[in-house]
Amino acid sequence: MKHDKNTLPVASIGFTGKTAHKFFDLLKEARVRTVLDVRLNNTSQLAGFAKKQDLPYFLEHLCDAKYVEVPELAPEPDMLKRYQRKEMSWENMRDAYFDLIAKRRVESNLDIALFESGCLLCSEHLPHHCHRTLALEYLNQHWNNRLSVTHLT
Structure with a gap:
């Protein structure tokens, strides 16, 4: 994730339409340290490898990253x-x-520090019509554009 010294790098990703291989490689390549789960329903069997029960294990072992639920943004x-x-x-x-x-x-x-090298997670494949994009837009409006956003697709 590219950013300047006045901004914090933050990404967003959706798991739908991605293999586990692609999903975890995108997170590793972006050097994500914390996945911020902003989904309304994160326990569905439809979530596959991204289910709340399994994701913390995969993130820790495959990406050396943490998992944090952020229901305030759902x-x-x-x-x-x-x-x-x-x-x-x-x-x-x-x-x-x-x-x-x-x-x-x-x-x-929410503490802005939580977002540094973080990645908002939702199910939508693309960010264009997903609330994770709206969440980042809203926070940037209120945090003086301190977040440098990259959408991982």
Whole structure:
């Protein structure tokens, strides 16, 4: 992850559409130290190698990285369902998600140091329409663009 001395490197990744080999290699190549799980449901069998029960072991042994759940950055179930069913536009999803995490006061309640060499994890393959991108956008707005973001695809 590239960054200047005034910013902290942070990445984002989705596990869907990736083999375990590709997923863990991307994390190693980016020198990720902490995977920040921002998923709403991280125990589903559909998560395969990225299940909450297994991921800490894989990260430690394959990447020398830690696993941290950050539920404060997960969307509400209804919000996500409405977006997935196309009952809500991406712009409305963004607004609703920003309102939600503002109410949670994530910019005050989360330590920016947690994000240094961290990587936000979600299921979405690409970052373009995923709440992990919105979370980083929101935090950067409130943390004076201190996060230098790289999306691992």
